[in-house]
Amino acid sequence: MTALLTVIISYLAAVVLGIIPGRHYRLIRGLALVTGLSTLAVSLVCYGQFRLGEGGTFQNVIELPWIPAIGAEFKVGVDGLSISLLMLTGLVAVCGVLFTWTLRERANQFYAYYFALIGGVFGVFLSLDLFLLFVFYELAIVPKYFIIAIWGSGRKTYAAMKLVLFSFVGSAVALLGLIAIYYGSGQHTFDLVQLMHSGEFSPKFQIVVFPVLFVGFGILAGMWPFHTWAPTGHVAAPTAASMLLAGVVMKLGAYGCLRVAIGLLPEGAVYWAPVVGWIAVINIVYGALIALVQTDFKYVIGYSSVSHMGFVLLGLATLNEVGLVGASLQMFSHGVIGALLFALVGSVVYSRTRSRQLGDFHNLVQRMPGICWTFVAAGLASMGLPGFSGFVAELHVLIGAWNQDRFSIWIMVMAGIGVLATFAYTLVKIHEAFFGKSSASASDEPYAPMTLAEKIGCGLLLSIATVIGIYPPLLTSILEPSLAPILEALAAAGKEVF
Amino acid sequence: MDYTQLLLVTWPDLIVVLGVFAALSVDYTRYKNSPIEIRSDKVAMITSLSLLLALAGVVWQLILGEGSPGVPAGIWEGQIVLTPLTLGFKALVFALALFILQFARSQVPNQHVSEYFGLILLSTLGMGFLITTQNLLMLFISIELISISLYGLTAFQNSQRFSVEAGIKYFAIGGVSSAFLLFGISYLYGATNALAFDAIVAALNNGAVPSGYLWIGSAFLLVGLGFKIAAVPFHLWAPDVYQCAPVPVAAWIATGSKIASFFVLVQLFGPVLQISVHRNTLIIGIVLISLLSMALGNIGALRQTCVKRLLAYSSIAHAGYILIGFIAASREGNVSVLFYSVVYAAATLGAFAIIGILSHRLGREALIKDFNGCWKKNPGLSLLFMIFILSLAGIPPLSGFFGKFYLFMAAIGSRPEIAGWSDGFYWLVAVALLMSAVSLFYYIMVLKAFLVSNESPSPSPIKLSKVEGTGLVILALLVLGLGILPMVLVDFINYGFSYP
Numbered sequence: 001m002t003a004l005l006t007v008i009i010s011y012l013a014a015v016v017l018g019i020i021p022g023r024h025y026r027l028i029r030g031l032a033l034v035t036g037l038s039t040l041a042v043s044l045v046c047y048g049q050f051r052l053g054e055g056g057t058f059q060n061v062i063e064l065p066w067i068p069a070i071g072a073e074f075k076v077g078v079d080g081l082s083i084s085l086l087m088l089t090g091l092v093a094v095c096g097v098l099f100t101w102t103l104r105e106r107a108n109q110f111y112a113y114y115f116a117l118i119g120g121v122f123g124v125f126l127s128l129d130l131f132l133l134f135v136f137y138e139l140a141i142v143p144k145y146f147i148i149a150i151w152g153s154g155r156k157t158y159a160a161m162k163l164v165l166f167s168f169v170g171s172a173v174a175l176l177g178l179i180a181i182y183y184g185s186g187q188h189t190f191d192l193v194q195l196m197h198s199g200e201f202s203p204k205f206q207i208v209v210f211p212v213l214f215v216g217f218g219i220l221a222g223m224w225p226f227h228t229w230a231p232t233g234h235v236a237a238p239t240a241a242s243m244l245l246a247g248v249v250m251k252l253g254a255y256g257c258l259r260v261a262i263g264l265l266p267e268g269a270v271y272w273a274p275v276v277g278w279i280a281v282i283n284i285v286y287g288a289l290i291a292l293v294q295t296d297f298k299y300v301i302g303y304s305s306v307s308h309m310g311f312v313l314l315g316l317a318t319l320n321e322v323g324l325v326g327a328s329l330q331m332f333s334h335g336v337i338g339a340l341l342f343a344l345v346g347s348v349v350y351s352r353t354r355s356r357q358l359g360d361f362h363n364l365v366q367r368m369p370g371i372c373w374t375f376v377a378a379g380l381a382s383m384g385l386p387g388f389s390g391f392v393a394e395l396h397v398l399i400g401a402w403n404q405d406r407f408s409i410w411i412m413v414m415a416g417i418g419v420l421a422t423f424a425y426t427l428v429k430i431h432e433a434f435f436g437k438s439s440a441s442a443s444d445e446p447y448a449p450m451t452l453a454e455k456i457g458c459g460l461l462l463s464i465a466t467v468i469g470i471y472p473p474l475l476t477s478i479l480e481p482s483l484a485p486i487l488e489a490l491a492a493a494g495k496e497v498f
Numbered sequence: 499m500d501y502t503q504l505l506l507v508t509w510p511d512l513i514v515v516l517g518v519f520a521a522l523s524v525d526y527t528r529y530k531n532s533p534i535e536i537r538s539d540k541v542a543m544i545t546s547l548s549l550l551l552a553l554a555g556v557v558w559q560l561i562l563g564e565g566s567p568g569v570p571a572g573i574w575e576g577q578i579v580l581t582p583l584t585l586g587f588k589a590l591v592f593a594l595a596l597f598i599l600q601f602a603r604s605q606v607p608n609q610h611v612s613e614y615f616g617l618i619l620l621s622t623l624g625m626g627f628l629i630t631t632q633n634l635l636m637l638f639i640s641i642e643l644i645s646i647s648l649y650g651l652t653a654f655q656n657s658q659r660f661s662v663e664a665g666i667k668y669f670a671i672g673g674v675s676s677a678f679l680l681f682g683i684s685y686l687y688g689a690t691n692a693l694a695f696d697a698i699v700a701a702l703n704n705g706a707v708p709s710g711y712l713w714i715g716s717a718f719l720l721v722g723l724g725f726k727i728a729a730v731p732f733h734l735w736a737p738d739v740y741q742c743a744p745v746p747v748a749a750w751i752a753t754g755s756k757i758a759s760f761f762v763l764v765q766l767f768g769p770v771l772q773i774s775v776h777r778n779t780l781i782i783g784i785v786l787i788s789l790l791s792m793a794l795g796n797i798g799a800l801r802q803t804c805v806k807r808l809l810a811y812s813s814i815a816h817a818g819y820i821l822i823g824f825i826a827a828s829r830e831g832n833v834s835v836l837f838y839s840v841v842y843a844a845a846t847l848g849a850f851a852i853i854g855i856l857s858h859r860l861g862r863e864a865l866i867k868d869f870n871g872c873w874k875k876n877p878g879l880s881l882l883f884m885i886f887i888l889s890l891a892g893i894p895p896l897s898g899f900f901g902k903f904y905l906f907m908a909a910i911g912s913r914p915e916i917a918g919w920s921d922g923f924y925w926l927v928a929v930a931l932l933m934s935a936v937s938l939f940y941y942i943m944v945l946k947a948f949l950v951s952n953e954s955p956s957p958s959p960i961k962l963s964k965v966e967g968t969g970l971v972i973l974a975l976l977v978l979g980l981g982i983l984p985m986v987l988v989d990f991i992n993y994g995f996s997y998p
Binding site: 067134138142164172175176182 | 873888893894895899900911914915927928931932934935938949984985989
């Protein structure tokens with residue numbers, strides 16, 4: 001029951017906040033913060049309640065009959081993987097509110113959509129029934145449109161529509177795969193646990209259906225070449241939404257790839273692993289190189305998200321323990337760091353400079369030193385410097401990739417190039433943004449320091465990234481046992497295919 | 499002939515007929531010289547009351563149910579058959595008509611008030627008969643009753659050229675479709691020597707049926723019904739009629755008449771598709787119709803600026819989706835068709851009603867941009883509109899989502915094995931899903947006007963009458979409730995089908 005509270009609280013908040021008249025924006029943002037904090041608290045309680053000894057099974061399960069006509073149940077539960085993502089979602093939800101603290105325009109509607117989106121995200125991570133999972137997955141689509149189209153900036157309606165249509169097409173492709181699973185299992189059920197344990201999919205079926213599911217979910221994970229919605233969407237979105245989109249929503253796709261595509265169709269996963277590996281390294285290198293040439297600060301971060309999601313995909317493609325743990329860690333890590341970067345660029349820096357063009361920034365290191373060094377820390381974390389969570393995650397992924405014999409050496413070379421390119425764009429862009437001089441505006445007047453809300457938000461995200469970076473067992477201890485069933489299935493599948 | 503039986507079967511319908519007469523006579527005697535508002539109030543009250551009584555009667559028959567002396571199972575070779583399923587859907591159509599009457603009350607197009615409401619009631623009667631009949635002759639007569647009333651209603655704004663034009667267009671195309679229908683009926687009769695559906699099925703099961711006649715009969719019947727559900731290529735009337743007819747009439751054509759047509763399609767073709775020797779050819783034909791409807795409806799809707807016309811194209815597309823469930827030619831498929839026709843009708847009715855309410859004072863066709871910034875003055879209506887439109891777009895947890903999902907599940911479930919992608923109906927569902935994505939685009943464009951735009955709309959907030967408000971909220975709850983707990987309706991339809 002505990003875990004389900006996250007969904008219930010979010011949707012309740014969406015309704016309540018939507019009803020309160022928009023002029024009471026102080027009340028609304030207060031309630032929104034309370035809501036975010038309580039979802040975070042609930043997910044932390046789930047973490048505390050998690051029984052490591054039974055890490056391979058789902059806990060906290062609730063099972064209610066729902067639509068027997070299509071074999072769908074209302075079944076939710078958590079394992080280590082879902083708990084880590086629940087905590088991430090709660091954390092980003094709280095910080096999103098903090099970085100939107102000054103919002104007044106249609107505040108009630110904003111938070112109604114915001115928490116409707118978050119409720120859908122929580123729901124996906126909790127669902128143990130594929131139909132239910134899909135319902136939540138689609139529920140999270142429409143609020144995104146309104147958030148971006150109403151409160152966004154730039155080409156917001158275009159970006160919002162593009163994002164929604166990509167998400168929808170992705171979910172439609174995934175739906176096709178889910179229906180195939182329903183009939184292919186011969187059991188006429190959507191129950192994820194039952195399908196994992198006793199679903200008997202023929203190798204041919206797996207090889208055909210796996211790419212459908214993986215691409216379907218992968219679109220939302222920013223998989224090349226279907227990633228184009230991500231930078232435009234993230235850039236046009238208001239800060240809280242960019243944080244959610246990059247931090248959490250992209251993880252929905254990766255979660256679907258891992259839980260559904262790999263979890264249910266291990267033989268298909270083994271068969272397609274090299275292809276996925278190639279796509280993943282293209283993601284990494286392509287995202288990083290494009291980020292290197294962007295002049296809009298927010299686009300830099302947008303493409304860096306695509307690049308970092310490549311590491312998640314690469315981890316998934318390794319299909320071994322180290323790699324999958326790395327992918328899960330990277331989901332969490334990029335969720336935290338990506339959200340932090342978007343918050344800094346989209347809200348903290350932008351609200352002061354009123355520009356996102358790198359060329360317009362003048363001598364920021366002296367005019368906003370606190371913000372500057374925060375960003376440097378965040379950038380280093382994103383780059384994968386030891387001591388931050390990004391390092392641990394990427395290291396796991398790369399070791400996992402080494403251990404995967406079926407990867408060609410070129411995949412590793414590409415991944416190496418990707419790491420270098422990440423270093424390059426991070427350092428170059430930090431330099432351009434904060435240490436560069438602009439000829440256009442040569443004022444040296446200092447900007448206002450960070451507000452309390454901003455300090456709390458940045459501090460929270462940065463410290464989490466550091467804590468995980470210094471002591472990764474906080475997460476790996478729950479991730480490893482929970483990934484074990486998937487790995488067992490993969491091991492069996494590996495023997496069968498080869 | 500036993501007339502008590504007839505009376506027992508049709509007394510709810512008789513109440514409706516009495517209501518029509520009462521409305522006409524009161525309107526033309528007592529309130530002859532009163533202003534239109536008063537007349538429409540009185541007439542709407544009388545007609546609503548009679549319809550409410552009739553609805554209560556149908557529900558009463560439904561509750562009494564099988565075997566009770568007051569409710570004969572059927573009369574005269576399936577002319578009228580009262581099963582839980584038929585009674586349930588008849589009640590549903592009556593209830594929808596009741597909604598339509600409430601929305602029509604404040605939007606009477608001209609001084610012919612009682613005729614307007616009378617025609618709506620007559621078409622309702624026709625739909626009730628169409629749903630309860632299992633006989634080809636009665637089927638034809640009911641369809642004519644519906645159609646002729648609707649032709650008149652479409653052309654009701656006789657001061658406006660376009661309304662009349664649409665009425666004539668509807669009439670001409672509808673007349674042709676009736677000819678197809680009658681022709682098909684005559685061949686089917688010739689082939690099977692039967693008019694009642696069960697007798698036709700029995701004849702088909704015996705196998706001694708001239709194949710050519712059967713083929714022509716089924717194909718023509720399908721074409722005739724295709725006109726009624728506005729499936730491509732028989733859809734040409736729909737955009738003009740939806741756009742130019744008075745809004746409540748357009749809503750009525752899009753909902754009541756659709757439900758009744760799909761119901762009879764399932765009743766007649768459900769069994770035929772399962773056993774006919776032409777099964778495969780017919781299915782290929784329906785697949786083509788479905789593909790064309792989805793493609794043309796959705797792509798056509800992309801370019802529309804007039805909301806009603808957009809909904810017309812979307813209704814063509816929805817006919818395409820619904821036919822996917824029909825193609826399954828299975829019990830599950832038929833259940834999904836009926837389920838979707840209901841949730842589609844609820845959402846469409848709601849959307850039309852809101853457009854009618856908001857655009858009534860414009861005095862012209864409502865364009866999408868007329869609704870810009872609607873959330874500022876009418877937040878409640880905008881929210882309700884979002885619910886209806888998102889249900890049409892198939893977004894969970896609204897019922898349109900489960901409806902579509904169920905249609906797709908049924909279609910794939912009829913041939914689930916994957917040997918290649920051309921096997922089964924995976925490819926058809928894939929097309930449908932792609933088309934849903936297209937439809938999401940234009941639905942969101944409409945919602946964008948309502949909810950995103952920051953322009954200030956000129957009209958002041960619209961005060962809903964209590965009845966209208968309640969009606970809309972009920973519809974929205976229905977749309978939401980059937981999405982969260984679809985089993986309520988699915989179980990009922992399933993139960994209805996298992997009825998002997």
